[in-house]
Amino acid sequence: MQLHQSSWPEVEAYLKRSRGIVIPIGSTEQHGPNGLLGTDAICPEVIAREAGEEAGFLVGPTFNVGSAQHHLGFPGSITLRPSTLIAAVNDWIDSLVRHGFTRIYFLNGHGGNIAPVNSAFAESYSAWSFDGEACPYQLKLENWFTLPGIQDLVKEMFPEGEGSHATPSEVSVTYYACPDAQKSVEMSPKLAPTGPIRDAADYRGRFPDGRIGSDPSQASPEKGARIVKAAKAALIGEVEAFFRA
Amino acid sequence: MQLHQSSWPEVEAYLKRSRGIVIPIGSTEQHGPNGLLGTDAICPEVIAREAGEEAGFLVGPTFNVGSAQHHLGFPGSITLRPSTLIAAVNDWIDSLVRHGFTRIYFLNGHGGNIAPVNSAFAESYSAWSFDGEACPYQLKLENWFTLPGIQDLVKEMFPEGEGSHATPSEVSVTYYACPDAQKSVEMSPKLAPTGPIRDAADYRGRFPDGRIGSDPSQASPEKGARIVKAAKAALIGEVEAFFRA
Amino acid sequence: MQLHQSSWPEVEAYLKRSRGIVIPIGSTEQHGPNGLLGTDAICPEVIAREAGEEAGFLVGPTFNVGSAQHHLGFPGSITLRPSTLIAAVNDWIDSLVRHGFTRIYFLNGHGGNIAPVNSAFAESYSAWSFDGEACPYQLKLENWFTLPGIQDLVKEMFPEGEGSHATPSEVSVTYYACPDAQKSVEMSPKLAPTGPIRDAADYRGRFPDGRIGSDPSQASPEKGARIVKAAKAALIGEVEAFFRA
Amino acid sequence: MQLHQSSWPEVEAYLKRSRGIVIPIGSTEQHGPNGLLGTDAICPEVIAREAGEEAGFLVGPTFNVGSAQHHLGFPGSITLRPSTLIAAVNDWIDSLVRHGFTRIYFLNGHGGNIAPVNSAFAESYSAWSFDGEACPYQLKLENWFTLPGIQDLVKEMFPEGEGSHATPSEVSVTYYACPDAQKSVEMSPKLAPTGPIRDAADYRGRFPDGRIGSDPSQASPEKGARIVKAAKAALIGEVEAFFRA
Amino acid sequence: MQLHQSSWPEVEAYLKRSRGIVIPIGSTEQHGPNGLLGTDAICPEVIAREAGEEAGFLVGPTFNVGSAQHHLGFPGSITLRPSTLIAAVNDWIDSLVRHGFTRIYFLNGHGGNIAPVNSAFAESYSAWSFDGEACPYQLKLENWFTLPGIQDLVKEMFPEGEGSHATPSEVSVTYYACPDAQKSVEMSPKLAPTGPIRDAADYRGRFPDGRIGSDPSQASPEKGARIVKAAKAALIGEVEAFFRA
Amino acid sequence: MQLHQSSWPEVEAYLKRSRGIVIPIGSTEQHGPNGLLGTDAICPEVIAREAGEEAGFLVGPTFNVGSAQHHLGFPGSITLRPSTLIAAVNDWIDSLVRHGFTRIYFLNGHGGNIAPVNSAFAESYSAWSFDGEACPYQLKLENWFTLPGIQDLVKEMFPEGEGSHATPSEVSVTYYACPDAQKSVEMSPKLAPTGPIRDAADYRGRFPDGRIGSDPSQASPEKGARIVKAAKAALIGEVEAFFRA
Ligand code: NI
Ligand code: NI
Ligand code: NI
Ligand code: NI
Ligand code: NI
Numbered sequence A, B, C, D, E, F: 001m002q003l004h005q006s007s008w009p010e011v012e013a014y015l016k017r018s019r020g021i022v023i024p025i026g027s028t029e030q031h032g033p034n035g036l037l038g039t040d041a042i043c044p045e046v047i048a049r050e051a052g053e054e055a056g057f058l059v060g061p062t063f064n065v066g067s068a069q070h071h072l073g074f075p076g077s078i079t080l081r082p083s084t085l086i087a088a089v090n091d092w093i094d095s096l097v098r099h100g101f102t103r104i105y106f107l108n109g110h111g112g113n114i115a116p117v118n119s120a121f122a123e124s125y126s127a128w129s130f131d132g133e134a135c136p137y138q139l140k141l142e143n144w145f146t147l148p149g150i151q152d153l154v155k156e157m158f159p160e161g162e163g164s165h166a167t168p169s170e171v172s173v174t175y176y177a178c179p180d181a182q183k184s185v186e187m188s189p190k191l192a193p194t195g196p197i198r199d200a201a202d203y204r205g206r207f208p209d210g211r212i213g214s215d216p217s218q219a220s221p222e223k224g225a226r227i228v229k230a231a232k233a234a235l236i237g238e239v240e241a242f243f244r245a
């Protein structure tokens, strides 16, 4: 069940049987020569949608532009400043809490979001902690790629060249979700370099085509289907446990 | 051409032939008994996507949660505070300008966004105006429903009950875009009341089922198709003129 | 009755018979070769003051610097960033609400204020909408030049050269209010050009002497008196209706 | 010469002979039983205007709502939060600096503004200090009541009951400026109590009619004229020295 | 008793006998050729600690970086923007108030903090003043060097060359507190120049070695001990009166 | 070498041989029945100071109040909101960069700081990334307890009851640094419970005496000495590598 494809009476009815929601959160940033700029939003979106359909939980709209300042050296990347992201995530939380949601699970597709989203959670809890009242809701951030079993599967599927950005696994998921958007590009070098992440100029200098340690030419829709299937199952387990907590 | 389904080299190539982009901007808010919470995001998204495909311009990701505090009385509505929206729109603009975009056209689906988005534009221009340098880019906000010819078409299609919120025209567009999400609901009263917009409690009191002046039970995918076709053509004309300006 | 010329016991007494107040809001920005920098503040101030005297309602101090970044290319223009204006208008509102005012009517003199002031209203209402409580006050923004009947009168008085910035009508009102500040300047060209408004450098390039589409050499105190008289009557009607609402 | 009664070409001409401007800054807050809510804005405004006329320097619009949270217990008081005031004063400064002003002298009428305006100055200088560039302008805040000679004069005129808020001297200045707004009120007790200033409830409890240590029933327009005359002369000396510095 | 060397049960026990706390607040900024960058934090810290030990009141951690933009021309100086300082001081206050502290006494070591800390207090009180509720706590800022009797003592000890920045008195206090950090530097000229404080470049130009009007080569640990002894006694009197108020 | 115990000429001299600095960053928050509120600041401070003395690098003042909203249920805990922390850390960075520091290493003592400090770094880099210029400095955050070898040592020293908050290892380090502040408290239960961290009320409910999974009654100054010795050596290696990078 997707919030943005539901009417308000449908959400009202849902709230009578569950107080939990899943929000896919991603980024719009370069993903190397053959990866989509929307990769980090598309991945959690498709996994959450399929899981929500199967398990009957509500999935909200995708928070599709995150914290990606280090990718600004590559055309098309869009970022929020961390301070803006914190404000925006808090507005989303406050809106959902207003309706009675008490479990908000953010399924994340982008490493750069982890720090600012967790900061946003601390900002949200702060209001209650200063007031001395018990906060009526719980917030959780989980990456789709660290769901139980996913790293093992991915390592098995891509024993070499998974890397850490523009990975064959995430590109596969997007090719599964958007088969028409596949791109066939020769990688050179085969394996991208690795290193630390700082500002955009530093990033572009270290990682000239945007990849970090990966060979995403291994990506395919079929591999994506397999990953989504596993992630969907893992997510359902995690979400159900969280909603019950 | 959609930015989030493109790779960065594809956007880099696009920038060699055009410096313009269209950003759909909407809201996630109640749209009455049979309208989708995502209506105001889905409408500009589908129109921009189809126009971009036909005319070859780039369409960015959808800014899908806007300024909708007055809808918070209805489950599922999500809003940014205007001050957050101003910050977020500026971060999007700054990112795109960083890549060399000089014409950014926001296709809007929600009346409540008009004031804060125009405020965001003034905030963006302010930096240049204070510095005394010429701003190298132009910003434009246009509603899909005020594109040339659309109001005439809509009045013709829905001589009665178009109203101003949860309108049969916008619901039709979403039914065209998301046929599986159609909902059949009897409207009562047939025509919703009208009045001013203030805070959420006031809104819910005045407009108990969320509609303003409308009868959206007239909506259908076929009508949506007709509207999208007209809006697409109008948008192409507007965008091409703006990119040339 | 003017708030800043009243004592607090007088305001306390006023609050026993009315919960409404009018706040003139303007701008300090260039108004062409013969217009005053204070035009947009002086116009609503004089109209509100005369109407308040006649009808007995309270008029607050004038919010005299607004959102005018596009005029910074002309010496003397002062602006708030939209984000600052939103914060400041909210502080004014919160102060007045603290005293029990429940109807706050902003009489505006400047087009550039419309978006940020409406954003400020949405920011103010947001607090209540997130909390789920009914907001106890109503906010309204109206331009003096769009009060009922004013555009008709102005069109009649200035069939040519009213334009949209540094208009003969607004300059007339200031000459009526400040007869010693009249300036006699030949306009060249007679009618100023028209066009869109963006940043300050763009504005100065398009509108070299500051005017948009107008010929303010037609201004006179007598014409100002006529406009003020009409605006005063219209304002009283609007304000009384709003206070009763 | 008043900025808001000047045209931009007049300000442009002024800037060729001087780079200095005086900004009256006040507050809108209760001033006891017979004092005007606008007292702290009216005083620096009238003094600056008369001095500017005599000495030929430019006087800007009055910053008429300042930092007065402690007066919110009395109807009619309006305040900015200090953080808003800092932002607004910086926007005024940035606007004036944009035009080439290099000496901005704030003539203050309200003790509560001193800390936030000085904080605003430090915020303004910070930008330059972080950048390592020399700031091209100088900022100065001076209270009209601490101009050279004023305290001596006032002590002589009001040997008893000058106090520190709603003083006979400031009320006299407003009666001189706005003779129609005089109010005749018996003070009880004759001399108001004294004490520290904290929040609004504490203030109202300590100072039930708003005065601190004063007996403003001694105020008269004639006394105001005498004070204004002295303050005008003192201000001219201060301003000329500052503009030359 | 020092908060950061206490356990929470110890603070809980303290709160049963007292609701007051002292927070040393300083700055990290150049203090001339022989003064420590930490001078303004070390002075109030040592005085508060010794007073707290003698009189049994609680001393919090030191707020060690303040508002010092004008010192950025000298290596090692660290500053908060005033707006950041206001936010941070409010977070400290809110935390302490959360635990039941109702008297928070900031012992200050730096003139540049006075305006922003007082602004922070006004910001803190504003929340209560807008709400119309009595603020349950009192805030006080006092400089150690303006405690009763200190200026007299210092004038007596340093009849010449006390000056106003990098003074022999404050350097003496730090030499007493940190004897290993003493530095022996010849001052040239013997007495530093005096003048106004603006941005960092202006400051460095006026005061080439950082001192203002002082000759800190007179500093010694013994003199520091004498000053600390006097300040400790004065502080105990002030704090006990404030806690009782 | 400690910045706050140095003079500016000493820092100027240091900058000729190194562009790196270490900033201890901690928190002021409850650390269970026998731990100090200042634990998380004292630990990185003492380790950094001893390492700086041995290896000759500069150590800045300690950022002593961090992000600890979840501890507000225990008397004495002080927190910054994450948004305030981000602003403050950026002001520290900007100040140090102003002087020419190009390597800023934050040695952290508190898990709750990791997300907001990394967000602060992203905020700092964003300015450069938006501008398209190479950022001239590098920022690094490292916890003292995750320095190479420390976890192994700690596991060996405390095979049971190390836990994750109010650990015997961190309490040992503070007892080594502040032997007079040792507290002897019987733990009950011997091992504290474990669980997730949310708001303050939730935290106090789950962890009644503040500990998470630990038995800090095992702490001693001798154990602290051993840990500090190891951490010092590890830190020197890390810092030297970072400064060279
Ligand atoms: Ni990714
Ligand atoms: Ni709509
Ligand atoms: Ni105008
Ligand atoms: Ni006053
Ligand atoms: Ni000092």
Ligand code: NI
Binding pocket: F031, F039, F040, F109, F110, F165, F166, F170
């Ligand atoms: Ni700890």
